[in-house]
Amino acid sequence: MKRFLRAEYVFLQKPLNVGSRLLLLLSAVIVGGSLYFPLWKVHLEAPQYQEGLEMTIYAYKLEGGNGGQDLKEINMLNHYIGMKPISAADFTEMQVIPFMLGLFILLALRAAVFGRMGPVVDLFVLAAYFGMFSIGAFYFRLYTYGHNLDPHAPMNVEPFMPVVFGTQQIANFTQSSYPQMGSYFLCIFMLVLLLAIWFSRKEQLPSSLS
Amino acid sequence: MKVLRTSVIGLACTVALSLVLSGCGKKDSGTSAGDRASNAEATYVAPGEKDEYYLFYSGGHSGQVFVAGLPSLRHIVTIPVFAPYPGTGYGFDVESKQLLGNYTWGDVHHPALSQTDSMYDGRWLFVNDNANNRVARIDLHDFKTKQIIGPLPNSSGSHASSFVTENTEYLFVSTRFSTPLPKGTVSELENYEKDYKGMVTALKVDPQSGEMSVGFQILMPPFNFDLASTGKGPSSGYVFFTSYNTEMAHETLEVNASQLDRDLGAIVNWKAAAAAVADGKGTKMEGVTVLDPATVPGIVHFVAIAKSPHGMDVDPTGKWVTAGGKLQPTATVLNVEKILTAIEQKDYEGDFRGIPILTHDKVVEGEVPVGLGPLHTQYDDKGNAYTSLFIDSAVTKWKLPPWTDAEKQDLTSVVKDKITVHYSIGHLAISGSDTKKPDGKWLVALNKLSKGRHINVGPSQPESSQLIDISGEKMKLVAEAYTEPEPHFAQILKADQIDPIEVYPQAENKNPNAVWELEDGIVTRTGTTVEAKVVAIRSRFSPDKIEANVGDTVRIHVTNIEQTADMIHGFGINEHNINIVVDPGETKTIEFVAKKKGVFPFYCTNFCSALHQEMQGYMIVRESGAVEPTPETGTPAPTVKTDAVDGIPAVPATENPDVDAPAPVEPNK
Numbered sequence: 047m048k049r050f051l052r053a054e055y056v057f058l059q060k061p062l063n064v065g066s067r068l069l070l071l072l073s074a075v076i077v078g079g080s081l082y083f084p085l086w087k088v089h090l091e092a093p094q095y096q097e098g099l100e101m102t103i104y105a106y107k108l109e110g111g112n113g114g115q116d117l118k119e120i121n122m123l124n125h126y127i128g129m130k131p132i133s134a135a136d137f138t139e140m141q142v143i144p145f146m147l148g149l150f151i152l153l154a155l156r157a158a159v160f161g162r163m164g165p166v167v168d169l170f171v172l173a174a175y176f177g178m179f180s181i182g183a184f185y186f187r188l189y190t191y192g193h194n195l196d197p198h199a200p201m202n203v204e205p206f207m208p209v210v211f212g213t214q215q216i217a218n219f220t221q222s223s224y225p226q227m228g229s230y231f232l233c234i235f236m237l238v239l240l241l242a243i244w245f246s247r248k249e250q251l252p253s254s255l256s
Numbered sequence: 257m258k259v260l261r262t263s264v265i266g267l268a269c270t271v272a273l274s275l276v277l278s279g280c281g282k283k284d285s286g287t288s289a290g291d292r293a294s295n296a297e298a299t300y301v302a303p304g305e306k307d308e309y310y311l312f313y314s315g316g317h318s319g320q321v322f323v324a325g326l327p328s329l330r331h332i333v334t335i336p337v338f339a340p341y342p343g344t345g346y347g348f349d350v351e352s353k354q355l356l357g358n359y360t361w362g363d364v365h366h367p368a369l370s371q372t373d374s375m376y377d378g379r380w381l382f383v384n385d386n387a388n389n390r391v392a393r394i395d396l397h398d399f400k401t402k403q404i405i406g407p408l409p410n411s412s413g414s415h416a417s418s419f420v421t422e423n424t425e426y427l428f429v430s431t432r433f434s435t436p437l438p439k440g441t442v443s444e445l446e447n448y449e450k451d452y453k454g455m456v457t458a459l460k461v462d463p464q465s466g467e468m469s470v471g472f473q474i475l476m477p478p479f480n481f482d483l484a485s486t487g488k489g490p491s492s493g494y495v496f497f498t499s500y501n502t503e504m505a506h507e508t509l510e511v512n513a514s515q516l517d518r519d520l521g522a523i524v525n526w527k528a529a530a531a532a533v534a535d536g537k538g539t540k541m542e543g544v545t546v547l548d549p550a551t552v553p554g555i556v557h558f559v560a561i562a563k564s565p566h567g568m569d570v571d572p573t574g575k576w577v578t579a580g581g582k583l584q585p586t587a588t589v590l591n592v593e594k595i596l597t598a599i600e601q602k603d604y605e606g607d608f609r610g611i612p613i614l615t616h617d618k619v620v621e622g623e624v625p626v627g628l629g630p631l632h633t634q635y636d637d638k639g640n641a642y643t644s645l646f647i648d649s650a651v652t653k654w655k656l657p658p659w660t661d662a663e664k665q666d667l668t669s670v671v672k673d674k675i676t677v678h679y680s681i682g683h684l685a686i687s688g689s690d691t692k693k694p695d696g697k698w699l700v701a702l703n704k705l706s707k708g709r710h711i712n713v714g715p716s717q718p719e720s721s722q723l724i725d726i727s728g729e730k731m732k733l734v735a736e737a738y739t740e741p742e743p744h745f746a747q748i749l750k751a752d753q754i755d756p757i758e759v760y761p762q763a764e765n766k767n768p769n770a771v772w773e774l775e776d777g778i779v780t781r782t783g784t785t786v787e788a789k790v791v792a793i794r795s796r797f798s799p800d801k802i803e804a805n806v807g808d809t810v811r812i813h814v815t816n817i818e819q820t821a822d823m824i825h826g827f828g829i830n831e832h833n834i835n836i837v838v839d840p841g842e843t844k845t846i847e848f849v850a851k852k853k854g855v856f857p858f859y860c861t862n863f864c865s866a867l868h869q870e871m872q873g874y875m876i877v878r879e880s881g882a883v884e885p886t887p888e889t890g891t892p893a894p895t896v897k898t899d900a901v902d903g904i905p906a907v908p909a910t911e912n913p914d915v916d917a918p919a920p921v922e923p924n925k
């Protein structure tokens with residue numbers, strides 16, 4: 047046990063080689079890039095909506111397809127079942143996500159400059175936590191929309207869970223929900239962090255520390 | 257003996273006719289199985305697929321324009337123009353009522369697509385009203401009637417219109433009926449020759465907005481001007497008119513206007529006329545500058561054309577003009593180059609009231625024996641002409657000049673094909689025939705009689721349109737369809753040449769009475785005017801209660817705040833003869849005087865959504881002077897105490913003196 051703790055301590059103190067530091071710079075760029083692409087997309091299709099209705103989620107905004115019209119249309123249809131209108135204002139995490147992504151960029155640069163294993167692991171753990179939290183929050187958001195239905199709405203439907211990842215049938219609509227390029231960027235970001243850790247795993251501690 | 261022979265022939269004709277008629281509906285159509293398959297293939301537009309062309313056909317005395325698709329020939333939509341059309345609420349709201357004026361019908365004959373450089377530019381469609389001397393402009397951006405000009409001054413029976421010039425500088429209109437001028441003048445019919453006048457009108461078209469205004473007019477003899485065609489290429493700057501009744505008969509025209517072997521067609525140099533107007537050579541009549549071609553030489557020339565011609569059609573090169581001599585079995589081909597030479601050399605064979613008549617033989621290229629009753633001619637992209645034959649009930653395909661000497665010797669040799677149509681064709685249409693680049697794929701025959709080719713619908717029978725494939729050497733009849741009365745001419749436009757909107761964008765709605773949020777819907781009262789700003793959205797009106805007193809002027813502005821295609825809402829009020837239909841993003845206003853006490857439901861008339869039936873509200877009309885208990889408005893409603901408001905006496909509801917709304921139907925006596 048003591049040996050493991052020692053090894054772990056030593057591992058976290060390990061210096062990063064040039065390759066790892068470059069990978070950290072790359073990871074910062076990838077996080078930056080993710081801001082420009084959608085994270086998630088919800089697509090609805092029905093017999094009378096063959097062209098589909100689309101709602102796209104970015105790190106900082108919610109966008110309806112067809113110049114915003116699709117979101118209005120989705121809300122229009124949802125009012126019949128008493129669902130609260132979906133609005134960007136409800137997605138409080140949208141104010142946090144850009145801040146967090148900026149923080150990731152800073153932490154990646156910091157780790158590259160400090161050149162130690164510890165901050166990279168910190169960043170990885172933080173990013174993983176944040177990713178899972180975001181998906182959980184998104185799930186909760188959709189759950190809330192699907193379960194807080196106005197009992198006085200014209201149409202009574204059983205509370206339902208909109209699908210977060212995958213495809214399902216809701217009344218006349220086929221709803222599909224999948225991650226998009228922005229999310230892939232964030233996954234790649236995590237992978238790059240792992241690679242940075244991997245490439246410096248055999249680095250020797252400076253003699254003063256060993 | 258002669259009498260006997262006539263009656264024998266008559267009997268033979270009757271027998272033949274009855275044989276033909278009795279054959280109808282019993283025999284098969286004669287279309288072989290192979291043809292059935294290939295015709296179906298050529299015209300079939302599978303579910304979910306779209307037609308390749310728009311067919312804009314005039315609705316005749318329905319006053320409307322019909323839009324169909326080609327090659328399916330399916331009617332897609334009706335564009336109301338000169339008559340109210342409850343289907344789209346046209347003629348019920350303030351704006352379209354204003355467009356219609358006091359007329360409730362029109363007679364649409366000749367649609368014309370706007371052109372730029374002698375090609376369709378997809379901006380506007382102009383149509384005439386032969387009955388009330390009007391011309392309308394439909395915007396192809398939203399397929400709506402935007403302007404109706406007229407009744408035009410000094411002009412009666414705008415049959416020969418609307419014909420656009422190469423760059424839509426002008427639209428030409430001429431008089432089918434001559435009358436004493438200015439309008440309102442009475443002169444006995446015996447004075448027809450002397451006192452009755454014909455007129456050519458040039459309507460100016462604003463190049464940006466399309467707004468039409470009366471440019472100038474040209475005084476003409478009292479012939480019946482019939483159809484026209486504008487020049488291009490060598491005939492640029494000219495417009496050609498046919499006329500009948502050179503006899504100037506004023507009664508029983510059927511006989512009296514058919515006496516001369518030739519009638520005078522008019523060749524109008526509109527550029528010279530516009531220049532003469534600019535030079536101050538006209539005189540004012542009813543506020544319009546009128547040119548007298550007898551005193552302003554060079555703007556009008558006549559040419560004699562075989563008997564009572566109807567159509568006058570310039571070919572795509574602008575070099576040839578074909579006139580159909582209705583009562584003679586030939587189509588007269590005029591040579592534009594020779595016309596210009598004759599005009600230049602003053603090669604006249606006489607004059608009519610000071611207007612020179614060009615020497616016939618010097619300008620006519622030939623008379624093509626196309627068949628009986630030639631009316632109109634259209635052109636393809638391969639130098640062929642297609643002439644409709646009313647009496648023969650056929651279309652003849654023939655070759656345009658230049659002809660070889662051998663062909664000139666025997667013009668039957670330029671006739672290539674003839675196909676029977678069902679029955680008695682009037683106009684025919686080929687896409688782009690009036691432009692410099694026609695599209696030689698389809699020809700639509702617009703027939704006057706359908707005579708029971710359809711399943712029996714009683715005595716009021718529809719018109720028939722037939723689709724003819726003209727891509728090969730031989731014409732091939734491939735499909736037919738029926739329409740309500742009564743298409744005359746048509747224009748065919750490639751569908752990909754325009755991109756109309758599907759909703760009115762909210763950002764572009766500048767109507768000051770539009771409201772866009774449910775909570776902004778409001779009813780206010782100012783004096784005796786009740787004004788409601790109503791939001792329409794799936795599936796409610798906001799507000800859904802409108803209160804007024806008898807005698808109030810009620811103005812209701814309905815805004816359909818949807819921005820989704822085809823999410824159209826209607827607004828109909830019970831027993832008020834009012835129904836408007838509001839497209840997504842549109843605001844429409846209705847105005848009426850509340851005349852009956854009571855509670856009147858209003859509802860969405862255009863099926864919109866699953867809860868469409870629930871889309872309704874109430875208009876409550878109280879006794880004049882009654883206090884509204886719960887005003888919808890933010891300001892308290894003033895009490896109206898007078899018995900008569902704005903000259904409208906307060907009336908007991910039971911008497912139902914309403915003129916706007918029809919009285920309840922009385923039981924049969």
Ligand SMILES: [Cu+2]
Nearest residue numbers: 825860864871
């Ligand atoms: Cu509706």
